[in-house]
Structures are given as structure tokens and as C-alpha cells.
Amino acid sequence: MAEPEITTPDWVKDAVFYQIFPDRFARSPSLDAEKPGHLEPWDADPTPYGYKGGDLLGVAEKLDYLQDLGITALYFNPIFQSASNHRYHTHDYYRVDPLLGGDAAFEAMLAECKRRGLRVVLDGVFNHASRGFFQFNDVLENGASSPWLDWWTIREHPANAYDHGRPPGYAAWVGLHALPEFNTDNPQVREYLMRVGEYWLRNGIDGWRLDVPFEIATPGFWEEFRRRTKAIDPEAYLVGEVWGESQEWLGGGRFDGVMNYVFTEAAIAFAAGDRVRRALVEDRSYAPWPGIDGTAYAAKIDHLLGLYPWPVQQTQLNLLDSHDTARLLTIAGGDAASVRLAALLMFTFPGAPCVYYGDEIGLPGALPDHWTRRTFPWDHPERWDRDLHAAYKAMIALRRAEPALRRGAYHRLHADRDTYAFARSLDGDAVVVAVNVATEPRTVEARLADLGQTVGSGEPSLLHASGGEATVSVTEHGLRLALPARGGAVVALGRGAAR
Numbered sequence: 001m002a003e004p005e006i007t008t009p010d011w012v013k014d015a016v017f018y019q020i021f022p023d024r025f026a027r028s029p030s031l032d033a034e035k036p037g038h039l040e041p042w043d044a045d046p047t048p049y050g051y052k053g054g055d056l057l058g059v060a061e062k063l064d065y066l067q068d069l070g071i072t073a074l075y076f077n078p079i080f081q082s083a084s085n086h087r088y089h090t091h092d093y094y095r096v097d098p099l100l101g102g103d104a105a106f107e108a109m110l111a112e113c114k115r116r117g118l119r120v121v122l123d124g125v126f127n128h129a130s131r132g133f134f135q136f137n138d139v140l141e142n143g144a145s146s147p148w149l150d151w152w153t154i155r156e157h158p159a160n161a162y163d164h165g166r167p168p169g170y171a172a173w174v175g176l177h178a179l180p181e182f183n184t185d186n187p188q189v190r191e192y193l194m195r196v197g198e199y200w201l202r203n204g205i206d207g208w209r210l211d212v213p214f215e216i217a218t219p220g221f222w223e224e225f226r227r228r229t230k231a232i233d234p235e236a237y238l239v240g241e242v243w244g245e246s247q248e249w250l251g252g253g254r255f256d257g258v259m260n261y262v263f264t265e266a267a268i269a270f271a272a273g274d275r276v277r278r279a280l281v282e283d284r285s286y287a288p289w290p291g292i293d294g295t296a297y298a299a300k301i302d303h304l305l306g307l308y309p310w311p312v313q314q315t316q317l318n319l320l321d322s323h324d325t326a327r328l329l330t331i332a333g334g335d336a337a338s339v340r341l342a343a344l345l346m347f348t349f350p351g352a353p354c355v356y357y358g359d360e361i362g363l364p365g366a367l368p369d370h371w372t373r374r375t376f377p378w379d380h381p382e383r384w385d386r387d388l389h390a391a392y393k394a395m396i397a398l399r400r401a402e403p404a405l406r407r408g409a410y411h412r413l414h415a416d417r418d419t420y421a422f423a424r425s426l427d428g429d430a431v432v433v434a435v436n437v438a439t440e441p442r443t444v445e446a447r448l449a450d451l452g453q454t455v456g457s458g459e460p461s462l463l464h465a466s467g468g469e470a471t472v473s474v475t476e477h478g479l480r481l482a483l484p485a486r487g488g489a490v491v492a493l494g495r496g497a498a499r
Contacts, residue, residue: 006252008315009207009235014406015119016347016396017354018071021323022100023051023085024375025357026058031101043380046370051085054375056096056105060112062378069360069389070396073119073352075209077323079106082130086323086373088123088211089130089178093196110204119206121237126193127215128172128179131161136180139170151189152180173215184218197229207237209317210255214242222254239317243285250312260316260351261286262304267320270297270420271341272332273437280326280367288331294437298415301422305350305410314407316351320359327356327365327372336362337486340391340466341435344488347395348405348424348433360392361385391466398464398490404431413446419483421446423493431463434481435488442485448478448493464490 027042032053040050056079066074078087081095096106113120129136135148143157152170159169161177173179182189197208208229213222229236240249242258249255265286268276273291281288292300305313320328320342332338339359346353357363358376362385365372377383399405408426415421418438423446424431430451436442460472460479467487473480481489 006309006311007234008256008311009237011119011206011235012073012237012256012315012352014400015073015352016071016399017073017075017121017317017352018066018069019075019077019319019322019354019356020059021054021077021086021357021373022056022059022079023054023087024373025054026062026376026378027052027054028057028061028101031055031057031105034101035099042375043377046374048368048370049085051099052375053099055099055101056109057101060105060109063112063116063118067116067118069355069393070400071118071355072400073121073206074113075121075317075354076123078123078125083132084130084178086369088125089132090125091130091132092134094199114204119237120204121207121209121239122200122205123211124197124208125211126182126196127184127212128181131178131180133180150186151183153183173212181215184216184221190218190221190224194225194228197225198232201229201232201236206233206235207239209259210238210240213240213249213255222249226254237315239315245307247307250308257312257315257317257351259322260318262300262307263316263318263346263349263351264288264320266292266297266300266304267342267345268328268331268338270294271345271435271437272328272335272338275332275335275338277326277331277333280331283367284325286325293417294415294420295417297420298412302412313350317354318346318349318351319354319356320346321356321365321372323356323369323373325372326367327359327363329359329362330364330366330372334364336385336388337467339388341437341486341488343392343395344433344435344466344490347399348422348431348490350410350424353396353399355392360389362388394464395466402429402431402463402492403427404429411451413448413451413478414444418442419444421481423448423451425451430493432460432479432481432491432493433488434483434491435466436483436485438485440485442483444481444483445475445477446479446481451493461492462489463492 039053081092081097082089096103135151138148139146154170156169168177171181238255239257240255243261246258268288269292276289278289404424404426408424411423413421419436421434434444468484470489471482472491
């Protein structure tokens with residue numbers, strides 16, 4: 001059988017994503033009167049089960065900030081009605097959670113995003129629901145008499161949904177009583193979930209981030225999901241939460257990309273090195289500890305770039321942390337230089353970069369998970385790392401200004417213990433990126449022969465320096481880049497040299 005043609009959404013190749021955890025990003029005063037009173041104070045430490053009251057009108061009110069940062073697309077953690085602050089315990093897939101402002105707030109926010117040209121991707125949690133999901137609640141109420149019995153895999157009656165001293169009486173995600181798993185082998189369940197995917201695309205979203213898709217083993221499920229959603233919007237972005245190498249998911253028949261934790265692991269290990277706090281990464285599905293040097297990073301990136309076809313590489317969702325990990329700043333022991341170095345690698349790498357809300361201002365976050373989901377300190381600008389914010393803004397602007405950094409081919413130029421350099425080339429333009437993770441300045445010699453590129457008559461142009469002053473000069477075979485300690489540089493060649 002012929003392999004499916006590999007097509008991926010064109011807009012994603014130019015996108016810069018911002019991940020929003022809705023309960024913790026922003027709260028609109030206009031909705032306060034509609035919310036219950038028992039909410040945690042916004043600035044208090046987060047707790048596992050407490051709500052802060054963030055909402056979608058709050059997001060709409062912060063779009064000026066996000067666009068000033070350079071963001072072009074938003075990825076939301078779940079927004080549907082749920083009895084949990086993270087909303088992965090879905091009650092109703094067709095209703096936006098009332099604490100987020102309900103359907104009206106979502107519609108208003110989405111309309112404002114569309115007016116501004118911002119894309120919106122929602123989190124689709126389709127392998128499990130919750131105890132409050134109507135069809136499962138009916139089983140709890142009516143036992144073996146429930147008409148929805150075969151929507152689930154029930155092992156006993158009454159099903160044990162609340163006694164955590166013994167296993168749940170049904171198939172549940174990682175054995176959690178709160179998360180009954182759908183029986184996706186049931187055609188009705190399958191059709192229900194397909195229609196959910198279609199419904200929100202028809203209502204204007206731009207794609208789905210699919211939660212733990214590997215937990216759905218029903219043959220053909222994700223292939224059908226792709227066919228049906230792409231029939232509504234061929235440019236819809238389908239990105240799976242798969243942490244490892246993902247060839248089976250990215251062959252053209254399922255997803256356009258995955259959350260690229262393979263890149264995340266390599267970037268953190270190289271940029272942070274021995275600063276990585278083992279306790280904050282060892283129970284996750286990636287391995288940034290122990291750190292690696294530049295030659296090991298080069299090998300990992302060469303391997304990663306060989307895993308998937310180029311159209312897929314361009315639509316991977318590249319990230320440094322998320323709601324499922326400790327924040328990079330905390331992983332690196334508070335070392336902002338590690339964040340800047342890893343971010344420089346991310347913003348110049350093929351695929352769509354994704355900023356976890358607050359990373360750009362140095363928001364810390366350890367584990368357990370609620371600590372990495374703290375509130376954005378809008379009313380406390382003194383807590384912002386302004387230098388880090390300026391660095392993020394500059395790197396995003398650089399990516400958006402340079403087509404080669406978004407769509408150009410990738411060429412490794414140099415790697416040693418402390419430094420790594422590569423180029424991105426497109427239509428006669430080339431941009432060279434070099435980083436130095438050492439605590440002393442280093443000089444990198446970048447040979448350009450493999451680029452088929454010459455420096456030209458003009459001097460190469462230094463577009464960006466991170467961590468201090470950098471200089472660039474022309475040599476017989478390419479470039480010599482003098483890099484600051486724990487810093488990097490971005491240099492334009494070709495037509496870029498004459499700009």
C-alpha cells in the first residue's frame with residue numbers, strides 16, 4: 001500500500017505559540033460577579049485542588065501584551081466544563097467551563113483573536129472523561145441497568161469510583177478513579193468523539209493538541225480523526241502529546257507534529273549542563289539529566305532531524321517546558337543564562353516554538369505539578385525578569401523577521417565541548433547561529449563550504465547577541481565568531497549581509 005502524502009499546515013511553519021493554563025494566566029474583573037466566592041487569592045501559593053479564577057476574557061484583555069511579545073498562536077490547556085482546575089477531568093465537551101466565563105467568553109475571545117490574526121489551538125482529552133461526565137455518572141447511578149454501560153469497561157457493580165483504598169471498578173487512566181477511560185472500540189463512543197473534534201473546528205478553532213493519544217489503541221481511530229477534521233479545515237493543526245520518537249504518529253496519516261520533547265531534552269541538557277536538578281526531571285518521560293556537551297548535542301540534533309520528513313520537521317511543536325514539567329528556570333537552579341541559551345536554540349530551530357506562559361518573565365516552577373502552574377504576576381511587575389523578557393522579545397522578533405529561521409534548511413557547522421554552530425538557509429539567504437555554554441568566552445570557526453554560500457562583498461551582519469558582546473569576522477573558509485561566556489550570536493550572510 002502506498003504511503004500517505006505528507007502535508008502539514010502551512011501557517012504553523014511561521015507560528016510562535018504561547019501555552020496558556022487558563023485558571024492561572026489572567027482574570028477579568030468583568031466576570032468577578034459571576035464567579036463563586038470560594039476562590040484562592042491570585043497571589044497566594046498554588047494548591048493541588050484550588051481554583052484561582054482565571055478566565056478567557058482575561059486572556060482577551062492580555063492580547064496586546066502577547067502580540068507585543070511577538071506571539072501569533074495560542075495553545076490552551078483544556079477549557080471544557082470540568083471539576084478540576086486543570087480541566088483534564090471533562091464533564092461536557094460541548095460546554096466551556098463556567099469559571100472560564102462559559103461559551104460567551106470563549107466566543108468573545110476567539111472573535112478578538114481572529115480580528116488580530118491570532119490562531120487558537122485547544123487541548124483534546126479523548127481517551128478518558130471524568131466521574132462527572134453524564135454517560136459515566138449514569139453508570140454510577142444505575143449500575144448494570146445503565147444504557148451507557150458499554151461506553152466504558154466496567155468490572156464490578158456498583159463501580160468503585162471513590163474508595164481510593166482499592167482499585168476503581170472500571171478501566172481508568174493510570175488507575176485514577178477520577179478518570180474513567182472511554183471504550184473507543186464502541187462505534188457510538190468513537191462517533192461521539194469524532195463529532196467533538198469536528199464541532200469546535202466548525203466553530204472557528206485552528207487545531208487540536210491531542211492528550212496521551214497512544215492510550216487510544218482502537219485501530220484507525222486517529223486516522224479517521226484526521227480525515228474528518230481535515231475535511232472541515234485542511235489547515236487544521238493536529239499535534240499529539242507524544243514525548244519520545246514518533247515516527248508511527250508522523251507518517252502523514254495521523255498528526256502534523258508532536259510536542260517535541262526529544263528536542264526539549266537535548267536543549268536543556270546542553271544549555272543547562274550540570275546545573276540540571278535531577279530531582280525535577282527524573283520522573284518525567286524525558287531525560288535532560290545529566291547534562292551533555294556540544295558534540296553530544298550535535299549528535300542528538302542530527303538524529304532528530306533524520307527521524308521525520310521535512311514537512312513534519314517544520315510543524316513540530318518545540319518547547320522548553322510545559323504544565324507537565326518543572327519550569328526550565330527552576331530545573332537550571334535559577335540560572336537565567338540557561339534559559340536564554342535554550343531559548344535561542346528553540347527560536348532558531350525548525351518547527352514552531354512554544355512559550356509556556358510566564359517563562360518570558362522568569363516565572364519559577366518546581367514539582368509537584370501545581371507549582372509549575374502558578375499564576376502570572378500581572379500586578380507585581382517587580383517580580384518580572386525584565387532582561388529575560390527583552391531577550392525573549394528580541395529572539396521572537398528575529399525569528400519572525402528572518403524567513404530562513406522559520407523555513408530554511410538546517411546545516412550543522414561546528415561542535416565541540418562548549419560550543420555549537422549551525423546555519424539555516426533559504427533562497428540564497430543564510431543565517432548562522434552559534435552558542436557557547438562555557439563560563440568563559442569562546443571563539444568558533446564556522447566553515448561555510450557545505451552551505452554553498454559565500455559571505456559576499458559586504459560584511460556579515462550581526463543580528464543578535466545573547467549574554468554579552470559578540471563579534472564576527474570573515475576568514476578564508478567562513479566566519480570567526482567571538483562569543484561571550486554563556487552566550488550566543490546570530491549572523492546574517494548572503495543577501496542578509498547587504499541589508
